[in-house]
Amino acid sequence: MLTGGPLDVLTGDYLAELTMLILGRDRMKDPSRGYAKTFLRQLEEGLGLAQERGVALVTNAGGLNPAGLADAVRELSARVGVPARVAHVEGDDLLRQGPDRRWGEGVLTANAYLGGAGIAACLRAGADVVVTGRVADAALVSGAAAARFGWADDDWDRLAGAVVAGHVLECGAQATGGNYAFFADEGLDVRRPGFPLAEIHDDGSSVITKHPGTGGAVTVGTVTAQLLYETGGPRYLGPDVTARLDSVRLTQAGPDRVRVDGVRGEPRPDTLKVGLTRIGGFRNEVTFVLTGLDIEAKAALVRGQMEVALTDPRPREVRWTLARTDHVDAGVQEEASALLRLVVRDAEEAVVGRAVSGPAIELALAGVPGFHVTAPPSRGAPYGVFEAAYVDAAMVPHVAVLPDGARADVSFPGPSPSLRTGGPPPSRDPSARPAIEEERSGTGGSRGALREKREREKREGAGQGRAHTRRAPLGRVLGARSGDKGGDANIGVWARGADDRVWRWMAAELTAERLRELLPEAAALPIARYELPNLKALNFVIEGLLGDGVAAAHRFDPQAKALGEWLRSRHLEIPEELLT
Numbered sequence: 001m002l003t004g005g006p007l008d009v010l011t012g013d014y015l016a017e018l019t020m021l022i023l024g025r026d027r028m029k030d031p032s033r034g035y036a037k038t039f040l041r042q043l044e045e046g047l048g049l050a051q052e053r054g055v056a057l058v059t060n061a062g063g064l065n066p067a068g069l070a071d072a073v074r075e076l077s078a079r080v081g082v083p084a085r086v087a088h089v090e091g092d093d094l095l096r097q098g099p100d101r102r103w104g105e106g107v108l109t110a111n112a113y114l115g116g117a118g119i120a121a122c123l124r125a126g127a128d129v130v131v132t133g134r135v136a137d138a139a140l141v142s143g144a145a146a147a148r149f150g151w152a153d154d155d156w157d158r159l160a161g162a163v164v165a166g167h168v169l170e171c172g173a174q175a176t177g178g179n180y181a182f183f184a185d186e187g188l189d190v191r192r193p194g195f196p197l198a199e200i201h202d203d204g205s206s207v208i209t210k211h212p213g214t215g216g217a218v219t220v221g222t223v224t225a226q227l228l229y230e231t232g233g234p235r236y237l238g239p240d241v242t243a244r245l246d247s248v249r250l251t252q253a254g255p256d257r258v259r260v261d262g263v264r265g266e267p268r269p270d271t272l273k274v275g276l277t278r279i280g281g282f283r284n285e286v287t288f289v290l291t292g293l294d295i296e297a298k299a300a301l302v303r304g305q306m307e308v309a310l311t312d313p314r315p316r317e318v319r320w321t322l323a324r325t326d327h328v329d330a331g332v333q334e335e336a337s338a339l340l341r342l343v344v345r346d347a348e349e350a351v352v353g354r355a356v357s358g359p360a361i362e363l364a365l366a367g368v369p370g371f372h373v374t375a376p377p378s379r380g381a382p383y384g385v386f387e388a389a390y391v392d393a394a395m396v397p398h399v400a401v402l403p404d405g406a407r408a409d410v411s412f413p414g415p416s417p418s419l420r421t422g423g424p425p426p427s428r429d430p431s432a433r434p435a436i437e438e439e440r441s442g443t444g445g446s447r448g449a450l451r452e453k454r455e456r457e458k459r460e461g462a463g464q465g466r467a468h469t470r471r472a473p474l475g476r477v478l479g480a481r482s483g484d485k486g487g488d489a490n491i492g493v494w495a496r497g498a499d500d501r502v503w504r505w506m507a508a509e510l511t512a513e514r515l516r517e518l519l520p521e522a523a524a525l526p527i528a529r530y531e532l533p534n535l536k537a538l539n540f541v542i543e544g545l546l547g548d549g550v551a552a553a554h555r556f557d558p559q560a561k562a563l564g565e566w567l568r569s570r571h572l573e574i575p576e577e578l579l580t
Contacts, residue, residue, distance in 0.1 A: 039059055088401050160265025289374060292369075318342070
């Protein structure tokens with residue numbers, strides 16, 4: 001990024017829910033740590049280039065200890081002989097603010113998602129390197145843009161535009177063809193996609209592009225995919241602004257250039273999200289390989305034998321899954337095999353350690369024919385839990401520690417503190433609440449009216465009757481991108497090629513109930529469905545699919561990264577005209 005073309009600011013996003021748990025465990029071992037050490041290794045090579053080219057560096061690699069990382073950057077700067085003005089942002093770490101905050105037993109980290117105001121203050125003060133702790137991912141960009149253009153805290157539309165640009169950039173090559181549903185159909189060379197960059201303008205609009213000569217592509221499709229990633233409803237609530245995703249317009253403005261404009265902003269909420277992590281207990285797993293004939297009978301035998309061993313004491317949670325990866329008359333042994341996976345969890349390590357893996361291995365000479373497992377026996381390992389709480393923004397200090405050591409307080413002014421946990425804050429605007437099921441998807445009207453509207457759209461946009469349909473994978477006409485938010489999963493789907501006919505059919509056909517049919521794992525779970533007509537897209541949030549979050553490894557795909565591709569592989573009756 002530093003050598004490929006001109007830049008003003010280079011951002012680095014190092015934090016995720018799982019990362020915070022890892023840093024929390026690091027801090028338990030050594031209180032001076034708690035930051036992403038990989039940033040220092042990269043900076044050792046890049047600081048001189050950045051200074052030479054006049055590029056400011058903004059990163060959240062400070063994690064739980066931004067002051068410690070800022071000191072380490074100063075030491076590195078002196079060691080490599082490249083003077084740099086270093087600043088940092090603090091206030092997000094609520095565990096450091098005293099015992100009066102009761103987050104619950106065993107909490108390792110409690111960090112508020114700050115906005116970009118502290119970053120802006122540091123850059124305005126001339127910082128070359130700005131280190132933060134937990135800020136909203138898009139705040140790395142919105143803070144830099146606010147500093148450059150002198151935006152006020154209530155320039156809602158401009159801030160919203162920068163937040164949308166930041167959301168597109170935050171996952172790197174996911175905006176340039178990485179993880180893109182139509183990479184094969186569109187013939188994209190994504191073996192080594194370049195990183196995206198945003199040319200942000202004073203009015204908040206932007207152009208998403210990449211350095212010349214880098215791989216991948218920037219198209220309306222690749223940007224749409226990233227816009228839908230890990231979002232919920234049309235109102236994208238953040239610590240700087242509420243960005244209206246249903247106002248976003250995307251236009252192909254040239255090769256590898258997508259213009260983003262029309263973004264409307266509304267006042268930021270008066271609460272901040274707080275990410276909490278804790279050790280949830282211990283887990284272990286054993287994967288039995290079942291080969292050849294009689295797979296179901298073999299699975300039943302293994303389960304029956306193991307259940308005897310799981311009784312004294314029985315782990316708090318025992319989960320069995322059988323993945324039928326076997327093929328009939330397979331020419332390769334691996335293709336003749338199915339995987340039976342046992343996962344156990346308990347508060348006590350001994351209950352899920354050798355007490356589980358020992359008996360599993362002891363079945364080797366007394367179990368199913370062809371017995372083997374995918375890994376040797378292991379002890380139980382700790383797993384983490386992530387949950388969100390919400391606090392009054394006025395409770396949370398937001399301080400920029402400038403290059404000269406001065407402290408600039410940019411905290412959110414607001415009413416007296418109050419603590420809320422367990423869910424998003426109530427909204428005075430009913431349309432800002434999640435649209436549970438398809439009946440509250442932003443289109444308005446009663447359940448019957450919506451059903452009638454969709455049936456009409458289906459008739460008008462997708463042909464008449466079943467005779468004009470063919471059973472085919474959804475992925476022939478729809479793209480998808482999925483991800484995790486704590487224990488919830490989101491799936492964003494969009495019409496291939498932004499085709500209006502596909503969009504009308506999709507809006508009518510792909511209801512929350514239809515999604516439950518296509519993804520049986522979600523059959524009993526609450527589903528929120530949102531329509532984003534400008535993007536020709538729908539967004540679904542499946543509550544609780546991921547249990548306690550990625551660190552708990554609740555399911556085979558613990559971050560729901562492949563959930564969208566599973567959906568695209570499911571078959572439906574699709575109008576013939578959409579398949580041509």
